Amino acid sequence: MSFKALQLIKPILKSIADSGYDEPTLVQERCIPIILEKKDIIASAQTGTGKTAAFALPILQLLFDKQDASKRGKKIRALIISPTRELAAQINANFKTYAKYTNLRSLVVFGGTSIEPQIDVLKKGVDILIATPGRLLDLHKQDYINLDYIETLVLDEADLMLDMGFIDDVKKIERLCPETKQTLLFSATIPYKVEQLANGILKSPERIDVTPSKSVSNAVSQVLYYVPKRNKIELCLHLLRNTIKGSILIFRRTKFGVDKLEKTLIKNGYKADSIHGDKTQSDRQTALNKFKNGYVNILIATDVAARGIDINELDAVINFDLPNIPETYVHRIGRTGRAGSIGIAYSLCSADEKNYIKTIQQSINIQIPIIEDHPYPLDPKAKPIVHKKKGSKYKKGRKGEGSKKKKKRWY
Template sequence: MHFTELALNKPILKAIYEKNYDEPTQVQELAIPLILERKDLIASAQTGTGKTAAFALPILQLLFHQQDASKNAKKIRALVVSPTRELAVQIEAEFKDYSKYTNLRTACVFGGTSIDSQKDVLRKGVDILIATPGRLLDLRKQEALHLDSVEVLVLDEADLMLDMGFIDDVRKIERMCPEEKQTLLFSATMPAKVIHLAASILKNPERVEVSPSGTSAKNVLQLLYYVPKSSKIELCLHLLRNEIQGNILIFRRTKNGVDKLENTLLKNDFKVESLHGDKTQSARQTALNKFKNGEVNILIATDVASRGIDIDELDVVINFDLPNIPETYVHRIGRTGRAGNTGTSYSFCAADEKAYVKNIQKLIQKSIQVVEDHPHPLDPKAKPQVHKKKGGSKHKSGRKSAASKKNKKRWY
C-alpha cells in the first residue's frame, strides 16, 4: 500500500514524503482508515511500529477543514494524553512535522517546567494539545484551558499510564471532554486493567493488533543465563568485558537497582548513563542525548523511564532483572533488532525468577536459549531466598507495661 491510498490530503502527503516515508507501516495501514471513519479504536502496538503517525495523520486530516480559524478562535479539538514528558515531547515533534504545510497549531504541556509559559501558549489558541495527566488537570483547575470542544481523545501508552497510577486522572480527563467525542486507545500490552478501562470509556471500538503481545522480535537472538542473585553484577561485568559490544540498554526493576549498577560500572571505567523516575527532566534528557550521540554506550533504565524513548541502532538489551509481566519482556527485547537489523538480548535469571521465565516462554511459545558456559552458574537445586525479619520484636510476648504491673487505680 502507498500513502496516497489512505485518503490524506496533499499538504499532509507532502510532509510525509519529506520524511522519506513511502509506505505506511502495518498499524498505520489498519488504523488510519478506521480513525478517518470516526470510529473508536483500541490498538495494541509496540513502540517503533509507527503508532504515533497512525493517530497523528488521520487527526490532522479530520481537523484540516477547521485549520483557518483565527488564532484566538482556535479551540482544543484533539487531545493526546501521554504518561511521560519524553513521550509527550516526541509526539509533539511528529505532529509538527506532519502539519508543517497546514495552519493547524500543536502545543505540549507537562510538569516540571513553568506553568505560566504554557498558559501563554494556550492563550494564543491551539488545535491539538499533547499533555501529561497531572499538568493537564492543573491547567484545567486554573481555567487555563477548556476541553468542551475536543473531537478526538487519544490515550497513548495506556498500560504505562495505569502502571504509573494515572487511572483516576484519565477518567477525570475523559469526563471533561464531550460525550460524543471519538476515543483512541493505544497500548503496547493489553493487561486486564487496560481492557477494563477501554470497555468503560470507548463506544463499540474497532480492534487493531500489530505484532501481537506474544510475538517476540524475529531479529533478536535471545540468551538466558541462570545466575545467583548475588552474582548478577559479576556476570554483567564479565559479559561487558568479554562478549558484549555496541549500544547497550540494561533494564533493572527499581530505581535503587539502577543507581547501584551505574555506580559499579562507572567504577569499572565503563561509559554509562541512567534513567529513572526520580531524575529531573533535564537530567533524563541529558542522559538520553549522551547515549544517542555516542558519548556513552550503556544506558541503564527502569521500564517506566524507558517507555516512549526512541533509540535507533540498539545492539543489545540486558534484562538484569527479569520482568514479572511476560509482555514487558517482549516489549524490552523489541527495542533491538529493528528495521531489518539484528540484535541480542541477555536475560539473567536468579532462583526466585524461574517462574517468570516459564510465563515468558509460554507467551512467546518458544524456549529461550540457555547459556551454561559462564563463570557464575546457578546451582540447579538453589532455592529462592527467603528474607526473614532480623531479631523480631524487642518485647517479649504477653508483656505488661510497668504501669499495669503496679496495681494502682486508673483515673478512668
C-alpha cells in the first residue's frame, strides 16, 4: 500500500516523500483512515513502529482547512500529551517535518527549561501543541493556554504516563478539553489501568493492535551473562574491551547507578555520557546530540529517560541491570537492529535477577543463549544477597541488665 492510497493530501504526501518514506508501516496503515474519519482509537504499538506519523499525518490533514487563520487568530486545535521531554521534542520534530508544505504551526512545551520563550510563542498563536502534563497545567493555570478549541487529543505512551504517576493530571487535562473532541490513545502495552483510563475517556473507540505477540525483532540477537552483582562493572569493562564495539546504549535501573557507571567508564578511557531524570533538559539534549553525532559512543540511561528517544544507528544494547517487567526488556532491546541492520543485546544477570530473566524468557518465548566463557562466572548455587536489618539485642518490653540492678535513690 502507498501513502497515496490512504487519501492523504498533496502537501503532506510531498513532505513524506522528502523524508524518504515510500510505504506506510502497519500502524500507519491501520490508524490513518480511522483518525481521518474522526473516530476515537486505542492503539497498542511499540516505539519504533512509526506511530508518531500514524497520528501526526491525519491530524495535519484534519487541520489543513483551518491553517490560514492569521497567526494571532490561531487556536490550539490539536493537543499531544507525552510523558517525557525527549519524546515530546521528538514528536514536535516530526510535526515540523510533515507540516513543511502547510502553514500549520506546532510548539512543544515541557518543564526543566525556561517558561518565557514558550509563553512568547503561545502568544503568537499555534495550531498544534505537544506538552508534558506538568508544564501544560502550569501554563493553563497562568492563562497562557486555552483548551476550549481542541479537536483532537492524543495521549502518547499512556502506559508510561500512568507508571510515572500522571493519571490525575491526564484526567484533568482531558476534562479541560471540549466533550466533542476526538481522543487517540497510544500505548506500548495495554495493562488494566490503561484499559480503565480508556473506558473513562474514549467514546466507542476502534482498537488497533500491532504489537507482535511479545516477540522480539529477528534483527536483534540476544546473549545472557550470569555474573555476581559485585563483578558487573568488571564484566562490562571486559566486554567493552574485547567484544562490544560501535555505538552502545547501556541501561541501568537507578540515576545513582547511571552516574557511577559513567564515572567508571570515563576513568577507564571510554567516551561516555548519560541521561536520567535529574539532569536538566539542555544537559539531556546535549548528551543525546553528542551520542548521535559520534562524539561519544556510549550512552548510559534509565528507562524513563530513554523512552521515546530516537536513535537509529545503534550497534548494541547492554542491560547492565535487568528490568522486572518483560515489556521494558522488549522495548530496550528493540532500540538496536532497526532499519535493516543487525543489533546485539547483552544482558548481565546477577543472582537476585534470576526471576526477572525467567519471566522475560517466558514472555518473549525465547531461550536466551548463555555465554559461560567469561572471567566472572556466577556460582550456579549462588543465592541473592539479603541485607537483614539488625534489631535491638533486647526483647521488646524487657529491661536491660543495667536498669535491673538496684540503684541508690536520692530519697
